[in-house]
Amino acid sequence: MLNCNVIAIDLAKNLFQVCKTQSNGKVIYNKTISRAKLKELLIKEQQSLVAMESCGGTHYWAQFAKQAGHQIKAINARQVKAFRQGQKTDANDALAISVAARQPHIKGSRLLSVQEQCLQGIECMRDLLVKQKVSLGNQLRALLLEFGYPIAQGDTKLTQAIPEILEDAENSLTGAFRFTINRVYQRFTEAVEEVKLIEKQLHEVIKEDQTCIRLQALEGVGPVCAILIKIALGNTTHFKNGREAA
Structure with missing residues (x-):
């Protein structure tokens, strides 16, 4: 189990679903924010594990979060799917990313320079x-x-x-x-x-x-x-x- 907060991001072009959970898995918030607000959030948040699915935009946001001092974990979408509960919604997807990121057997995807x-x-x-x-x-x-x-x-x-x-x-x-x-x-x-x-x-x-x-x-x-x-x-x-x- 991770000892830091997890900021899980369901990536998109303009509006992003962000789910922040504590080390015990408790959800602090799960909300939709704009691209500009996401940048502000990553800069202001204390060091956390930023997790996201491997898809379009992953490398950009991974590099941005890394520069802001966070740890990064990009996860294959098929692995995230196994942890999603309920209907496929942005909120449920973000929560599933958060849960998957905490699993020690889930290996992150390689990120390019x-x-x-x-x-x-x-x-x-x-x-x-x-x-x-x-x-x-x-x-x-x-x-x-x-x-x-x-x-x-x-x-x-x-x-x-x-x-x-x-x-x-x-x-x-x-x-x-x-x-x-x-x-x-x-x-x-x-x-x-x-x-x-x-x-x-x-x-x-x-x-x-x-x-x-x-x-x-x-x-x-x-x-x-x-x-x-x-x-x-x-x-x-x-x-x-x-x-x-x-």
Whole structure:
């Protein structure tokens, strides 16, 4: 049992449900407050265990609470669900977070540093652009195949074929269709260039990151994989042993 108060926060965008309990589990308050009031509360409250579910906004509020002098525990939402009583309401959720935070067998989720968050964010946006690029390319290939234009795989093959098809005045493509294909093709080439620029930025960041440099020495690990491994396993103190990390 913890010897300090627990401030459990049911996270949201603007209005937050906050449940404060004593070391014996007695509820001091369970109320809804605004974002600005939550910041004031965390600054004014004496050192406590601030608990919340692992979800959007967790890292920001965990870092804010840590700077205010509190201990932090982020809990997987599935683990919190087992401690909720009654209907699913903000008040019941906040109370369930408070109860779950006191359980010694409930392990907190690993929290990323600001640098790790930024790396993760860059990789997420790169991955999104890659998916958009692939989706656009597949759409162009599928549509043009119906007109008898098979285009080989690869970005280079596509960027070579599309201009030739659009410039061929003797094919049966209508003006409106050519216009649409050209617009989608332009979006495709923009996505290709954006992916290259972001990957170049990632390479520059990795050059200054000793952990990523060491990880790339492993067989089959490139820049992107090195970043993902660092994000997943960067804080080794979160794992008891190698098996748990695996």
